[in-house]
Amino acid sequence: xxxxxxxxxxxxxxxxxxxxxxxxxxxxxxxxxxxxxxxxxxxxxxxxxxxxxxxxxxxxxxxxxxxxxxxxxxxxxxxxxxxxxxxxxxxxxxxxxxxxxxxxxxxxxxxxxxxxxxxxxxxxxxxxxxxxxxxxxxxxxxxxxxxxxxxxxxxxxxxxxxxxxxxxxxxxxxxxxxxxxxxxxxxxxxxxxxxxxxxxxxxxxxxxxxxxxxxxxxxxxxxxxxxxxxxxxxxxxxxxxxxxxxxxxxxxxxxxxxxxxx
Amino acid sequence: xxxxxxxxxxxxxxxxxxxxxxxxxxxxxxxxxxxxxxxxxxxxxxxxxxxxxxxxxxxxxxxxxxxxxxxxxxxxxxxxxxxxxxxxxxxxxxxxxxxxxxxxxxxxxxxxxxxxxxxxxxxxxxxxxxxxxxxxxxxxxxxxxxxxxxxxxxxxxxxxxxxxxxxxxxxxxxxxxxxxxxxxxxxxxxxxxxxxxxxxxxxxxxxxxxxxxxxxxxxxxxxxxxxxxxxxxxxxxxxxxxxxxxxxxxxxxxxxxxxxxxxxxxxxxxxxxxxxxxxxxxxxxxxxxxxxxxxxxxxxxxxxxxxxxxxxxxxxxxxxxxxxxxxxxxxxxxxxxxxxxxxxxxxxxxxxxxxxxxxx
Numbered sequence: 001x002x003x004x005x006x007x008x009x010x011x012x013x014x015x016x017x018x019x020x021x022x023x024x025x026x027x028x029x030x031x032x033x034x035x036x037x038x039x040x041x042x043x044x045x046x047x048x049x050x051x052x053x054x055x056x057x058x059x060x061x062x063x064x065x066x067x068x069x070x071x072x073x074x075x076x077x078x079x080x081x082x083x084x085x086x087x088x089x090x091x092x093x094x095x096x097x098x099x100x101x102x103x104x105x106x107x108x109x110x111x112x113x114x115x116x117x118x119x120x121x122x123x124x125x126x127x128x129x130x131x132x133x134x135x136x137x138x139x140x141x142x143x144x145x146x147x148x149x150x151x152x153x154x155x156x157x158x159x160x161x162x163x164x165x166x167x168x169x170x171x172x173x174x175x176x177x178x179x180x181x182x183x184x185x186x187x188x189x190x191x192x193x194x195x196x197x198x199x200x201x202x203x204x205x206x207x208x209x210x211x212x213x214x215x216x217x218x219x220x221x222x223x224x225x226x227x228x229x230x231x232x233x234x235x236x237x238x239x240x241x242x243x244x245x246x247x248x249x250x251x252x253x254x255x256x257x258x259x260x261x262x
Numbered sequence: 263x264x265x266x267x268x269x270x271x272x273x274x275x276x277x278x279x280x281x282x283x284x285x286x287x288x289x290x291x292x293x294x295x296x297x298x299x300x301x302x303x304x305x306x307x308x309x310x311x312x313x314x315x316x317x318x319x320x321x322x323x324x325x326x327x328x329x330x331x332x333x334x335x336x337x338x339x340x341x342x343x344x345x346x347x348x349x350x351x352x353x354x355x356x357x358x359x360x361x362x363x364x365x366x367x368x369x370x371x372x373x374x375x376x377x378x379x380x381x382x383x384x385x386x387x388x389x390x391x392x393x394x395x396x397x398x399x400x401x402x403x404x405x406x407x408x409x410x411x412x413x414x415x416x417x418x419x420x421x422x423x424x425x426x427x428x429x430x431x432x433x434x435x436x437x438x439x440x441x442x443x444x445x446x447x448x449x450x451x452x453x454x455x456x457x458x459x460x461x462x463x464x465x466x467x468x469x470x471x472x473x474x475x476x477x478x479x480x481x482x483x484x485x486x487x488x489x490x491x492x493x494x495x496x497x498x499x500x501x502x503x504x505x506x507x508x509x510x511x512x513x514x515x516x517x518x519x520x521x522x523x524x525x526x527x528x529x530x531x532x533x534x535x536x537x538x539x540x541x542x543x544x545x546x547x548x549x550x551x552x553x554x555x556x557x558x559x560x561x562x563x564x565x566x567x568x569x570x571x572x573x574x575x576x577x578x579x580x581x582x583x584x585x586x587x588x589x590x591x592x593x594x595x596x597x598x599x600x601x602x603x604x605x606x607x608x609x610x611x612x613x614x615x616x617x618x619x620x621x622x
Binding site for chain 2 (some may be wrong): 237
């Protein structure tokens with residue numbers, strides 16, 4: 001039993017969506033409707049309650065070499081997005097029922113039999129991953145295939161990925177592999193390749209890393225994600241001051257009023 | 263495939279594994295596109311870039327809360343402040359009728375709050391799941407326990423009040439009344455403002471940027487509403503209430519000035535668009551209008567003074583409710599701003615001033 005992670009290498013992604021299909025089939029997730037978002041070949045636009053893996057189709061201004069296209073064509077890259085399984089997870093901290101737990105594999109797992117659908121995790125996820133299912137009422141997201149990992153299998157998306165763009169393994173191994181891969185891409189002239197693994201932010205690193213080319217913002221990956229618990233101290237301090245003022249003010253008002261009367 | 267549908271419970275693990283292999287094989291054979299993306303000539307087409315993010319699709323999800331939540335914020339704020347007023351009025355020997363009415367308000371809030379909170383849950387029947395854990399790092403968990411303590415205390419106090427009004431005072435009833443009152447005071451203080459912490463410690467930019475202000479703001483709003491309700495119940499001659507209401511209205515005026523004076527992009531929803539207008543409406547009703555009406559009431563005859571105070575009370579109550587609705591609405595607007603979570607340096611006032619990173 002080891003701490004595991006995903007490494008999604010978008011330089012290998014061909015945009016086939018096998019990960020989305022495998023995820024839905026294995027986990028029994030309902031379909032999203034066969035709609036197009038209007039943005040390239042993207043269906044749902046983002047991960048959500050019924051989209052635990054989501055392939056982004058990133059069309060950018062023509063950049064020779066990016067996405068393997070000729071100079072005059074739109075640059076086209078793909079990247080399979082997923083729950084980041086943060087080291088300091090906003091959803092896990094916020095959950096008032098203890099439904100959201102850290103598994104022995106380091107993933108963040110919502111126990112569906114405990115969740116009461118309060119929705120606080122939805123507003124607490126800095127990556128906009130968790131979503132409440134309107135029909136079911138509970139919050140859902142990637143389970144990191146906890147059931148599969150329990151019996152020693154890799155997550156369904158990683159298994160179904162035909163180009164091994166989605167890698168799964170022990171987290172330290174994967175970090176080393178990711179660095180190797182980025183170095184290799186740099187050697188091959190793709191200087192803009194980089195690893196997205198926000199270890200220096202308050203989320204403290206993730207169990208889902210990404211290799212992308214160019215700016216991470218193009219992939220809707222926040223350069224500096226923040227776990228909302230960093231605001232707790234300030235907010236509770238304000239709450240304590242407010243309580244003190246309310247108590248002191250009320251006491252003063254009534255004491256002064258009483259003294260005037262007597 | 264129909265015989266061995268992968269979702270069928272009875273399928274063996276091997277079958278399901280074979281299905282994943284099949285998906286992979288299919289993707290290998292058919293998943294590759296052989297067209298490079300072709301575009302109608304001259305058509306404007308969306309592009310992803312560091313400046314526009316991923317087609318401007320918001321990263322954050324909107325809060326899933328419905329109308330019950332702002333109403334709960336309002337009721338809880340007023341009830342918590344009313345419990346504090348009731349307890350202090352009792353301790354300082356103020357008018358018994360004022361104490362009694364403050365207790366009724368707190369009790370009404372303690373009865374209304376749980377259903378409002380519970381009916382907003384996706385699975386209301388599982389409300390009790392919140393009572394399995396005590397989590398200091400979760401504002402929601404702390405809030406639920408505060409609500410439990412407050413509701414028990416406020417309901418017990420009101421019950422004891424009712425019993426002693428009806429059947430005359432007795433020792434056990436007095437003990438219940440005092441214990442309940444102490445609890446409703448202790449829990450009422452955080453209960454009147456914790457909702458500011460609740461939304462302050464989230465990923466929603468307009469809320470978390472206001473984390474240090476929201477509890478104070480909500481406490482003043484709740485106090486304004488509680489005093490307002492008491493005045494409408496006939497206590498519009500109490501000078502203590504007048505002083506408290508002036509304090510709350512002045513604070514809300516100052517809060518409004520602060521909101522208007524801020525220029526960070528995170529605060530846009532508080533100033534512009536529909537959410538900005540609602541914030542402003544709530545702010546004017548809670549701050550300047552009651553301040554002016556109450557100031558006027560100080561310099562006029564008694565009959566006119568009561569009338570002005572009733573008007574101020576109504577303004578504060580409406581302002582308090584509108585303020586809570588406005589903040590929730592602003593959170594929705596804020597979540598849709600795709601630029602904010604993609605900021606490179608969160609302490610930089612403007613995203614536009616960030617130099618775009620070079621793409622190759």
